[in-house]
Amino acid sequence: MRAFTARRTARTPDEIWLVEHEPVYTLGLAGRARHLLDPGSIPVLRSDRGGQVTYHGPGQAVIYLLLDLRRLGWGVRALVERMEAVTLELLAGFGIAAARRPGAPGVYVDGAKIASLGLRVRRGCSYHGLAINVDLDLAPFQRIEPCGMRGLAVTRLADHDVALDADAVAARWVDIWVERLTAGKGAPRT
Numbered sequence: 001m002r003a004f005t006a007r008r009t010a011r012t013p014d015e016i017w018l019v020e021h022e023p024v025y026t027l028g029l030a031g032r033a034r035h036l037l038d039p040g041s042i043p044v045l046r047s048d049r050g051g052q053v054t055y056h057g058p059g060q061a062v063i064y065l066l067l068d069l070r071r072l073g074w075g076v077r078a079l080v081e082r083m084e085a086v087t088l089e090l091l092a093g094f095g096i097a098a099a100r101r102p103g104a105p106g107v108y109v110d111g112a113k114i115a116s117l118g119l120r121v122r123r124g125c126s127y128h129g130l131a132i133n134v135d136l137d138l139a140p141f142q143r144i145e146p147c148g149m150r151g152l153a154v155t156r157l158a159d160h161d162v163a164l165d166a167d168a169v170a171a172r173w174v175d176i177w178v179e180r181l182t183a184g185k186g187a188p189r190t
Contacts, residue, residue, distance in 0.1 A: 001127040002048070004066055008125055014071075016177055017064040017129075018170045021056035025144060028052055028118055035145040042140060049118035049128040051105075052148030059136030059156075061170040063129045063177070070124040072181075080105055080117065083130055086176050087115045090132075093172065094162045104149065107132075109160065112153035113146060132173070133157065134166045 004015070025036060025044045028051035035053045036044060042055075056062060069079060084100050087107045091098040091114070098109045107115040115132040133156035141154040157169065 001064060001066060002122075005122055005125050005127050008068065008123070010068070010071070012068070014068055014181065015066040016174055017066065018167075018174065019062045019064065020058060020060065020166050020170075021062060023055070023057040023140065025053055025055055025140070026118075029120075032148065035148045036143075037145065038143045040143060042143075047118070047128070049120050051116070051118040053144050054116050054118070054131065054146060055140045055144060056131060057136050057140060059134055059166055060131050061134050061166040061173065062131045063170060063173055065126055065129040065177075067126045067181075068124065069121065069126055076119065076121055076126075079119070079121075079126055082180065083117050086173070086180060087130060087132065089176055090169075090173050094157065094160070096157075096160050096162070104147065106147065109155055112155035114155050114157070116147060132169060134162075134164065134169045136166075 023042045025039055025042055026047040028047055028049045031052045084107055088098050096109055098107050101108050105117050106113050115130055117130045118128050119126055120128050135156060135158040138154055138156060146152045146154055
């Protein structure tokens, strides 16, 4: 992502990357090790995204948004709002009533976090993105203070009767993103 962003020109098409990580804890730029309660054998990596600590693992869909915000006419706040809005739309399509939480970026269902976001913007271009818990083992979240928030509950789509795998959820998520972005200026590559 860093290399792609560093090479970008004003003509570089936007891209959306989908990944599913092996088990890993990541600490953002402001991430404090005190939020890692007991990482055990799960690797801990520093990341150049914003935010504190999170867990990524199999059964979680991760979408990286490599967007030229200047070309789109968006600031960071507008991007965060769109990231949350697209995720809320995705969840509504599954019949899940989700919400934002003021001062705590991400998407929540009944107060439990279902989707986390972490960004980096360099030279007007974003990278990193969103992770949504589909059907992953939630136990590793108990070994950290997710997003630096003590006692934050975490949930997943499987807990809300959504029987899809991470790939199927990611495909729907991307469809919504592409639809929203093509309504603006140019379609991203996926």
